[in-house]
Amino acid sequence: MLKEALVNKLDYDELSNCMRCGFCQPACPTFRETGYEAASPRGRIALMKAVADGVMEPDKDFVDQMNLCLGCRACEPVCPAGVPYGQLIEQTREAIEEVQEHPWWVKAVRKLAFFHLFPHQKRMYQLGGLLRFYQRSGVQKAARKLGVLSILPKQMREMEAIMPEASGKGIVDFFGGTVIPAVGERKYRVGMFHGCIMDVLFNETNRNTVRLLSEAGCEVIVAPDQVCCGALHAHSGEREQARHLARKNVAAFHKADVDIIVSNAGGCGAMLQEYDHLLAEDAERQEKAQWFASRVKDISEVLALIVEPKEWQSLPQRITYQSSCHLRNGMKVTKEPVSLLQAIPGATYVQLREGDRCCGSAGIYNLVQPEMAGSLLDEKMGHVAATQADILVTSNPGCLLQMKAGIHRAGLEGKMEAVHIVDLLARVQQEEKPLSTPK
Amino acid sequence: MLPESIREELRAIVGEKSCLDKQEALVAYSYDATPMQQALPDVVVMPKSTAEVQQVMRVAARHHIPIVTRGAGSNLCGGTIPVGGGIVLVLSRMNQIVEIDEQNLTITVQPGVRTVDIHQAVEALGLFYPPDPGSMVISTIGGNIALNSGGLRGLKYGTTKDYVLGLEAVLPNGEVIRTGGKLMKDVAGYDLTKLLVGSEGTLAIITEAILKLIPKPQTQRVMLAMFADMAQAARSVSDIIANRIIPGTLEFLDQGTIRVVEDFKQIGLPTDVAAILLIGQDGEPQTVDRDMEQIAAICQKNDAVQIKVATTAEEADEVMTARRSALAALSRMRPTTILEDATVPRAAIAPMVAAIQEITGRYGLQICTFGHAGDGNLHPTCMTDARNTEEIERVEHAFEEIFAAAIDLGGTITGEHGVGIVKAPYLEWKVGAAGMEIMKGIKHAFDPHNLLNPDKMFAKQSRNRVVVQRA
Numbered sequence A: 001m002l003k004e005a006l007v008n009k010l011d012y013d014e015l016s017n018c019m020r021c022g023f024c025q026p027a028c029p030t031f032r033e034t035g036y037e038a039a040s041p042r043g044r045i046a047l048m049k050a051v052a053d054g055v056m057e058p059d060k061d062f063v064d065q066m067n068l069c070l071g072c073r074a075c076e077p078v079c080p081a082g083v084p085y086g087q088l089i090e091q092t093r094e095a096i097e098e099v100q101e102h103p104w105w106v107k108a109v110r111k112l113a114f115f116h117l118f119p120h121q122k123r124m125y126q127l128g129g130l131l132r133f134y135q136r137s138g139v140q141k142a143a144r145k146l147g148v149l150s151i152l153p154k155q156m157r158e159m160e161a162i163m164p165e166a167s168g169k170g171i172v173d174f175f176g177g178t179v180i181p182a183v184g185e186r187k188y189r190v191g192m193f194h195g196c197i198m199d200v201l202f203n204e205t206n207r208n209t210v211r212l213l214s215e216a217g218c219e220v221i222v223a224p225d226q227v228c229c230g231a232l233h234a235h236s237g238e239r240e241q242a243r244h245l246a247r248k249n250v251a252a253f254h255k256a257d258v259d260i261i262v263s264n265a266g267g268c269g270a271m272l273q274e275y276d277h278l279l280a281e282d283a284e285r286q287e288k289a290q291w292f293a294s295r296v297k298d299i300s301e302v303l304a305l306i307v308e309p310k311e312w313q314s315l316p317q318r319i320t321y322q323s324s325c326h327l328r329n330g331m332k333v334t335k336e337p338v339s340l341l342q343a344i345p346g347a348t349y350v351q352l353r354e355g356d357r358c359c360g361s362a363g364i365y366n367l368v369q370p371e372m373a374g375s376l377l378d379e380k381m382g383h384v385a386a387t388q389a390d391i392l393v394t395s396n397p398g399c400l401l402q403m404k405a406g407i408h409r410a411g412l413e414g415k416m417e418a419v420h421i422v423d424l425l426a427r428v429q430q431e432e433k434p435l436s437t438p439k
Numbered sequence B: 001m002l003p004e005s006i007r008e009e010l011r012a013i014v015g016e017k018s019c020l021d022k023q024e025a026l027v028a029y030s031y032d033a034t035p036m037q038q039a040l041p042d043v044v045v046m047p048k049s050t051a052e053v054q055q056v057m058r059v060a061a062r063h064h065i066p067i068v069t070r071g072a073g074s075n076l077c078g079g080t081i082p083v084g085g086g087i088v089l090v091l092s093r094m095n096q097i098v099e100i101d102e103q104n105l106t107i108t109v110q111p112g113v114r115t116v117d118i119h120q121a122v123e124a125l126g127l128f129y130p131p132d133p134g135s136m137v138i139s140t141i142g143g144n145i146a147l148n149s150g151g152l153r154g155l156k157y158g159t160t161k162d163y164v165l166g167l168e169a170v171l172p173n174g175e176v177i178r179t180g181g182k183l184m185k186d187v188a189g190y191d192l193t194k195l196l197v198g199s200e201g202t203l204a205i206i207t208e209a210i211l212k213l214i215p216k217p218q219t220q221r222v223m224l225a226m227f228a229d230m231a232q233a234a235r236s237v238s239d240i241i242a243n244r245i246i247p248g249t250l251e252f253l254d255q256g257t258i259r260v261v262e263d264f265k266q267i268g269l270p271t272d273v274a275a276i277l278l279i280g281q282d283g284e285p286q287t288v289d290r291d292m293e294q295i296a297a298i299c300q301k302n303d304a305v306q307i308k309v310a311t312t313a314e315e316a317d318e319v320m321t322a323r324r325s326a327l328a329a330l331s332r333m334r335p336t337t338i339l340e341d342a343t344v345p346r347a348a349i350a351p352m353v354a355a356i357q358e359i360t361g362r363y364g365l366q367i368c369t370f371g372h373a374g375d376g377n378l379h380p381t382c383m384t385d386a387r388n389t390e391e392i393e394r395v396e397h398a399f400e401e402i403f404a405a406a407i408d409l410g411g412t413i414t415g416e417h418g419v420g421i422v423k424a425p426y427l428e429w430k431v432g433a434a435g436m437e438i439m440k441g442i443k444h445a446f447d448p449h450n451l452l453n454p455d456k457m458f459a460k461q462s463r464n465r466v467v468v469q470r471a
Helices: A002-009 A012-017 A029-034 A041-052 A060-068 A085-099 A104-117 A121-136 A139-146 A154-162 A171-175 A203-215 A231-235 A239-256 A266-273 A283-295 A299-306 A325-330 A335-342 A370-387 A397-409 A421-428 B004-014 B023-028 B050-063 B115-123 B141-147 B192-196 B230-242 B255-265 B285-301 B313-331 B346-363 B389-408 B424-446
Strands: A188-192 A218-221 A260-263 A296-298 A318-321 A348-350 A391-394 A417-420 B037-039 B043-045 B067-070 B087-090 B097-101 B106-109 B164-170 B176-180 B205-212 B219-227 B249-254 B275-283 B304-309 B336-339 B367-372 B377-384 B467-469
Touching (some): A012 A041, A012 A085, A041 A060, A085 A231, A154 A397, A188 A203, A203 A299, A231 A239, A231 A266, A260 A266, A266 A283, A283 A296, A296 A299, A299 A335, A318 A335, A397 A417, B050 B067, B115 B141, B219 B313, B230 B346, B249 B255, B249 B313, B255 B313, B275 B313, B389 B424
Parallel strands (some): A188 A218, A260 A296, B043 B087
Antiparallel strands (some): B106 B205, B164 B205, B219 B275, B219 B304, B367 B377
16 A cells, blocks of 8 residues: 555655745746646645645555656755755655556566666666667668657657767776776776766766876776666665665775765766665665765766866857756755866856756656656756857756757757767867776 | 535636645645644635636635635745635736836736745846845745735835735625725725735735835845844844934844854854844945944944954855854754744843743743844744644743733734734734724624635634644
C-alpha cells in the first residue's frame, strides 16, 4: 500500500519543518505555470503531510502531482525553514515506485535502463558504439530521409535531432590509463568522475575536463570501478539502486585517495555531494561517505581556483549562461561559472533573464512530461533569444541537450550554439600543451 | 459534502478545470501560513472575472454555503482556512493590472496581482507603492487589502489602508458595489472603502481596487545601531521621532534574534548587545544625509556601542540582510515557528519587550522578538514543536499573557496580521463589548446569513485549538 510506504519513507520531522509561508512558490516552475497550490512545493509537502497524518489517501491525483515536480529544487534556497524538499520528493517517489504497477513495457524499459544499462559502464560504451555506427554509417541519414522517425513522439524526435556524436570509448581509453599527470608542479590530486552518459555522449567534454585540469596543475585520477552516480535512479524512485551505486563510487574514490572529486555535470555532482545523506542509515560506510561527499566539487569551482585566464585567447562573442538547477540549488555553485565566463578576454557576458530557472529538461522529465517541459522551454527560449548571444553556456548534459533542442525549436540554429562550459574554456585555452600520455 | 447538483452549478459558471473537488485540491486549499490550523473545504472555485464571482456568490447564497475568499494564502491569522467547509474562492487567476494612470497617480488592479508585481510595475515608471508586507513576493493585493497589511515602511508611509482609494466588491447577495474612486477627497456617505479594507473577507469579495501612488524616493540609505541596553535603544526610537525625523525604516532585533541571525548568516553582528536598530531613510539626497547624521548622533548620545552606516550598495544589502534573515534564522531552530504580532505605542517598546522576556522565562519557552520599532509593531516569535502538545499549551498561555500585556500598555492584539481565527478570542479585549456589538451589527448588515468567511474575527466559542478538522 502506497500509504504505508509513504509513512515509512517520509521524514516526518522535515515535513513538520515546513512552515507553509509560501516563499517557495515564486521559485517553482510548475506553480508559476499553473497557479495551482497543489503544484507548488508548499502544496506537495502539504499533500505528503496529509498522507502521513491520515487526512488523505494517496490516490492517482497525488501521484500525478508528485510526478509533475521537475525536481529542480529551486524552492530550497528560498525556503526560510531550510526544508530539504529534494529529499522529500525522492522519498515520495521511492514509495510510489515501491507499490506502482507499471505496464510491462515500462517495467522492461526501466529495468533495462536503471539496472542493466546505466550501472554497467562497459555496456554504455557498447551502446555508444552502436549509436556511433547509427550516426556515421548513414543509417541516421536514411532514417531521417525516409521519415521512419515520425513514429517517435515529438519530444523523442527533437532529441534524436540534436543527439551529439556518440563515442564507444571512454576517457580511460583515450588517455590510455587512469592516471593523467599534472603539467608542471602538482597542485592537487583530483579524482575525475566521468559519469555514465557523459563519457559516451559527451566524451569530448570529459576529455577537455581532464586536459584543463592537468594543464592547470592537477594530477587527474580516473578512478577505476566508478559507476553511474545514481541520480536518475534516485529521482525516479529507485533509491535502493542509487545506494548500491553510491557504495561502489565511495569505495572506488576512497581507494584512489584523492584530494578533490570533480564532476562536470551539475546533476551528478549534486547527487555525489549527497551520498552521506543517501547512505545515512549505512552506519558502516558513514565515515567514508562523508569523506566522499565533502570532496565533491564542480569543475567550475576547481577551475576558478586554479586556472590563469590571462593565458586565454580572445573570444569576441556574446556569451550567456543557463545554470543547471542541481549545480545551483543542490551544489550551491552560482558565482564560479559566471566569473569564469566573464574572465574570457574579448567576450561580452550577457545575463540571461531567469537563467536561474529550470529549462524543463530535468533528467527524463522532458520525455515523460512533454507538455509542461515544452512550455517551460518555450518561455526559456524567449529569454535566450532576447540576449542575442552567440553562445549559450550550460554545465550539465541534460540542460545542454535541452538547450540544443530549444535552439532548434526556436529557429535560432546558425545564430547561436549551446556549449558546455568546459568545452568553451578548452576552446579559449592557448594552444594545447602536450599531455604526457596522449593517444 | 455538497450535493452533486451544486457542484454542477459551479462548474457551469467557472468551467470544469476551475472547479476542483478532488481530495488533492481540497487538501491544498485547507491551510494558509498559520501554524497548526487546517480544515478541508468542499470545493475549490477559481473564477476569472467579477461576473463569475457574482454568479458563484449567488449559488452560495441560494444554498447557504460558506465562502472563504483567498489569494496566495500567506496570512498568519488563519483568515483563509475554511473552518466551516464550503467553497474556497481562489482569486489568484484574476491577476491583471488594469491600468496605471500617470495623470492621477493611481493604479487599478485585480485582487490576484502579487504585491511585488505592483511594486515593479510602478517603480519602472518612477512611481512608488509603499506598503511592503514581509510576504510581498507571494502575497496578492486582494489579501493585503482584506487584511490591511503593514510592512517595514509603516512608520513613514502608513499601511495598505492609506493607499486604497476605491474598490469594486461583490456583496453576499451577489450585487456589485463600487466605493470611492480616483479621488483624494470623497465624503459622500459612510466610507465603505475604509470599512472593507481590513474586513478580512467577512463583508464582501473585493474584485478590483484603485490604489494611490506617490513619486519614488530618489535615494535610500541605511545604518545599524547596536545597544548594550534595551531601554537605550527604545529611547533612541522616541528621540528620533521627537526630533521630527520620520525614518523610512526603523526596525528592531532583540538579543535572542541577533544571536540566531549571526549563527545562521555570520555577518559579523555583535552577539553580546541587547538590541540592534536598523534605521533607513529615503527621499532627497541632502535631506537623507542630514537625517542620517542626526539619527547617528541621537543613537550615540544614547550610548550606542557601535554604529554602522552603509556607504555602498553591498554594505546596505548586508545591513538589510540582518533584518531579512530574522525569520529564516528563527524558523530553522525548531519545527514549528509561531510568528506573532503584538503592537504597542512606540514609547512602550522597552516595557513590552521586557514583559515578553519575563513571560517567556516564566513559561520556559523560546521566544525571540523583532519587528517594526518605529510603529510599535513587534513580532514575538516562538520556536516550538506542534507535536509537543504540553509545550504548545504553555505557548498558548504565554501568548495570551503577551496580548494582555500589549493591551495594558495601550496596544493591540494585532498590528498587521489580522484577527482571523487565531486572535478572535481576544478581539473583545481590544474593542470592548460595545465595540463587538457594533462590529457584529455591521457584519449582519452586509452578510445577514453569515456566508462570507464565517467564524473569523468573531469567535464562535472558546479558542480554536490545535486541530485538523474535516468539513
